Amino acid sequence: MFPDTSRSTCIATCALVRTGLKRAPLLCLVRVDLGVGKSSLTYLICHQQPISNPSWTVGCSVEVKLHEYKEGTPDQKTYFVELWDIGGSSSHRNTRSVFYNPTHGIILVHDLTNRKSQQNLQKWLAEVINKDGSSKSRQTNFDDFDPEQFVGLTQIPILVIGTKLDLSEEVRTHSHRRSSTIAEECSADEIFLDCRQVRSLAAGSSSAVKLSRFFDKVIERRYHGRDGIIPFSDKRRIFASLNSKFYHND
């Protein structure tokens, strides 16, 4: 979608996670710096196996996964999750924002061996807040960050994921496994994992449970939540309206 000319110009990449009823989208957004493991993570989530040879994400790639909403309960329903992995660079900041609307959930990914990528998460999140460019406190550049911008955003489910756990001695040995600032600020769940190991998201593992809980929260809020969404029983009506919206979007 955004043919990037060179790696150096690509200050950030983002993957859009579009989850939804069989035919209706829920959109979660993943914001990351370059090379933190976004494609490896999305592949592991969708295929339950590590990607063999990830290449630099140029333009857009889409992965799809089936999610069991409220698994094991009478309300269990199957949804598909589309993970949109879209390369972006400073020159495409405005074009990138077309993917931000609507945002139903946000996954923030950082590299546990690169503290800067964790610090940058706040700025990526702020870019989502400015998605329509209308907010008064619109960032003039990537580096000026105003935590006030989070107000109101915390309604949107957020998940923070730290990758390359296998390479981060201090985090691996728990000597320094403190949740990241952004996870605390947004009272979000946080997962630390090695994207190259199947067992990182093994069924029943705390990481798998947190990830599943996140997708349930996104679906819950969008289709069954307090914010006036038609209750599940009128699902067909939701399908009809959102279905056209979904295909319209595409």
Ligand SMILES: Nc1nc2c(ncn2[C@@H]2O[C@H](COP(=O)(O)OP(=O)(O)OP(=O)(O)O)[C@@H](O)[C@H]2O)c(=O)[nH]1
């Ligand atoms: N050891 C280790 N390497 C990882 C992990 N996750 C990703 N990598 C490696 O980190 C490099 C970048 O991974 P990608 O998945 O391509 O990262 P990305 O964020 O999609 O990168 P760009 O698309 O270039 O922005 C690759 O060599 C991966 O094999 C991890 O958990 N542990």
Ligand SMILES: [Mg+2]
């Ligand atoms: Mg990639």
